[in-house]
Amino acid sequence: MTQSKLIDKLSNKTATIGIVGLGYVGLPLVLRYCEVGYRVIGFDVDQSKVSALLEGKSYIEHIGSDKIARFVGSSLQPTSDLSRVKEVDALIFCVPTPLGRHREPDLSFVVGTIESVAPYLHPGMVLSLESTTYPGTTDEELKPRIEALGFVVGKDIFLVFSPEREDPGNPMFSTQTIPKVCGGCTKECLQAGIALYDKVVDTIVPVSSTRAAELTKLLENIHRAVNIGLVNEMKVVADRMNIDLHEVIRAAATKPFGFVPYYPGPGIGGHCIPIDPFYLTWKAREFGVHTRFIELAGEVNSSMPDYVVSKIVDGLNSRKKAVSGSRILILGLAYKKNVDDSRESPSVVIMERLRDLGAQISYADPHIPAFPVMRAHRFSLSSVALTEESISSFDCVVLATDHDRFDYDLIRTNARLLVDCRGRFAEGAPNIVRA
Structure with missing residues (x-):
């Protein structure tokens, strides 16, 4: 034909x-x-x-x-x-x-x-x-x-x-x-x-x-990865300065030109953003080019789960509680809100880090009722139903993915320690730690 x-x-x-x-x-x-x-x-x-x-x-x-x-x-x-x-x-x-x-x-x-x-x-x-x-x-x-x-x-x-x-x-x-x-x-x-x-x-x-x-698609996703890396690094700086970065982003976003808001989180996930930049960095070496800017953003984003874990450890320590033996609930297994896709999710990395430190890990995700089969990660867990009793039974609750279906008033009221990776809760409450 x-x-x-x-x-x-x-x-x-x-x-x-x-x-x-x-x-x-x-x-x-x-x-x-x-x-x-x-x-x-x-x-x-x-x-x-x-x-x-x-x-x-x-x-x-x-x-x-x-x-x-x-x-x-x-x-x-x-x-x-x-x-x-x-x-x-x-x-x-x-x-x-x-x-x-x-x-x-x-x-x-x-x-x-x-x-x-x-x-x-x-x-x-x-x-x-x-x-x-x-x-x-x-x-x-x-x-x-x-x-x-x-x-x-x-x-x-x-x-x-x-x-x-x-x-x-x-x-x-x-x-x-x-x-x-x-x-x-x-x-x-x-x-x-x-x-x-x-x-x-x-x-x-x-x-x-x-x-x-092929390069068009890589540029699109590298643009996002680099900007997410920037705002994640800004999160660490703002935290040390005791400044609410989410307030800063909201203020900066009022500028009608030259600024596009990106938001910090516990890392990056999905099938594109954590992976695609490294396809270009690998190929660029064939041409003698070292993509330092892209790789730096990747390092920053890859370090975010460890940053979150450090905030969890600090929060438990301030309550005279060791992470080993603590019961910790991760809210949101998906890599982003309102989807059932857990590929490359930073939530899973955080769960593994905490498990290795001796914590007892559970998760709640209305979009993922059972922990999915993954090539590199294994947990035999099912999603926990969120009630006053279940939430208050955990030593620490970590908001990793801010699904709209979560009852945030219920979570805020009943969590003993609430580590917020998404800026969903206002600062100032004694049980809330920003991460």
Whole structure:
């Protein structure tokens, strides 16, 4: 199939779309393609996700099961059978790109996926990588593997990079309304990529290459990481000076130009901000560049859980209580408010630090009823119900993630010691410590 025929099929919605990876990025994209009338095959190696979708059930809190049930059996076909890639006209990769033990890029999911689908690729397809990665991944890792099969990229198969920009739980923006950056290996690839996304997003932002698109996503997240690092460092300074940084931020935010408010916390979490800067620092070394500014921000943000633990220890000591043997309740396991995503959450790091010091750890999170399975962290815990009796039974309560569903009056009134990492409580009460 020629490029023009592929674009025609994408434009008139007769193309079949394949999406690999049905998590926080892939599943919203699947539903968006279904909404506008495409036939979609959703691929995931996790059979539990496939089974849930086949039953019309969602496993992501902010995505209702009714949305799944609406399309399953008609336009949506979930499967773990990668041989069905031969049925699709477009294939979008939404797989993880974590860091290794030494903060080096781990492309095993990307490489493993392209190698697994390789036998089923065929001429007239457009392939899009959405996973955040370092500049050069698309044309250094994917393109050679496709060409090794005898295909010509830009003629037989069209390859693009279009970074995901999902913000789970944000009601202000959706897959449709968030502008879509897209870069192709060739101009023909870019044209196919634009056609791929044209019917599902309101605005497409074409760039000159896949590398430009890859660096765009890194810049977006590094911008956030650096500014969060700055405000986290300011938090420590303000605390030593006995100044309320949240008051300072509110005042600074009244300036109508030149200032964007960022807020301190116990660290950074999620699938992007803690990880993406290190993809660039790693790749920059290949060009003899040491990204000192980015790495410093990463060090500051990585140190925040230890800072929080030190404030907990100080607070307990002031009450003549050792951290060893203390019962400590962590409020909020998710990495940010109002979501059920605990990936890279600083709450988990704080829990581990306190456990290593001998504390008895519990957590409460209305979005995460049981501690999830994680590759690097293990707790056999379930979320504690918050009552007057349960809260007052703990030696220390730590507000790590400020979910709207928490009853803050109940918490403030009944906590013996309340360590506030989010600036949710006014200072001055004898049981409140800012962290």
